[in-house]
Amino acid sequence: MHQQDEPRVVLSARGLGKDFFGFTAVNNVDLDVHHARIHALIGPNGAGKTTVFNLLTKFLQPTRGKITLLGTDITNTKPDKIARMGMVRSFQISAVFPHLTVLENVRVALQRPNELAIQFWLPLSSLDRLNGRAEVLIDELGLTPYRDTRAADLSYGRKRVLEIATTLALDPEVLLLDEPMAGMGQEDVRMVADIIREVARHRAVLMVEHNLSVVADICHHVTVLQRGEIIAEGDYATVSQDPRVRTAYMGTED
Template identity: 65%
Template sequence: MQASLSAAPGRAGNVILCAEGLTKDFSGFTAVKNVDLRIREGSVHALIGPNGAGKTTVFNLLTKFLQPTRGRIIYRGEDITRAGAARVARMGLVRSFQISAVFPHLTLLDNVRVALQRPRYLATQWWRSVTALDTLNARAMELLDAVQLADHAHVTAAELSYGRKRALEVATTLALDPEMLLLDEPMAGMGHEDVGHIADLIRRVAQNRTVLMVEHNLNVVSQLCDTITVLARGEILAEGNYDEVSRDPRVREAYLGSEPADD
């Protein structure tokens, strides 16, 4: 398992997504303050930090579910600071959510077919017969196979384990053909076996796209991610590879508290 999770060295290329001075105020409370981020194309980049550090707020700002109070967001050289979430998704910047977002009473195949309708504009072609969706079956099965769920294609999503539901979410996200995949706590609430399965899945899908993830499981982060940005109280505390940030005394204090002074 250790070898299968290791991130390939030297995959990162040019900056695909960056934030400059990103700040978000909520009624006098500053949740995110002057955050500068550079996400390199082809990398797996993690946002980590203790509870309340501002990770999800940064995530929501980058994916345009929130508008920043100040700062800029640039995706592939284009300023998307004031763009809406739907527009940036169409540009290839696609996210998942902490809470499971599948249709529980549809089969896995139908869940993926629903996602595939958007890029093919079938969702708005209401006059077409439902059999038109059969043209999506081959691609839907490819995506289910990619997340190792092809054998369960005709099972309803409600019957899946939690880990397999998260894998299905990855398949529906990949149906939008993202250039950059943003995963919000993909391991949350999982047992050890499911964590290993989803970590391997992320590594596979990251082979030809950029991944930014918010994650609490530091064991997975240490083995999967090229770059780690540590947030604390809404600001960047440290950044680098896992060895670099784990040795930083400020990071240790943020996670573990100050060490007692010697007598």
């Protein structure tokens, strides 16, 4: 049987490190994120997951190492340019406009890739040409029934879905999700997990997530951090059996 080629690497880090006033927060991290795959970054509290996220998205500058996005070295690139190059981060705290409707939020997000963001003198009706793309995004993420609902009136889970919709408006090749399931009930967790799975059909997704049942269910590859270093990687079944991972989470190998 012919073995399918592995999807291309779209984001990689080599020897990534970050020091804060002599303290090493991240040390020698190598990471490969593949197109059309969901890659989880997990580890106990204080493992360095958020710091790695901040390094990859350039909100922090690495002390050492190299980061490559779509074949281009972005180690010294500023964060605003990263988004235009194809990597977008969705933050842990929802970043939508509460008093705008779902449609209006997505239209605002679409302004930037359609070069309307700086044309502030244009009438509001000029955004009408974005309606078609906005409607498609809203439909793809199951938000059509809430199209004219204010973001403030959505459930917590639907707000997170709307936030994903606004990041997808930039049409990223790589989507970084920071604890997308945080604070959700089980029903919302299942809904958002299904949406992330669908989103990843056409782009890479790298996510920090504490809900290990979600990681086991939807992630193709898992990287486990402890004290800023990688202690295991592979599929969930492999890393969950690693004695170092069990010790990191439970404090014992048993």
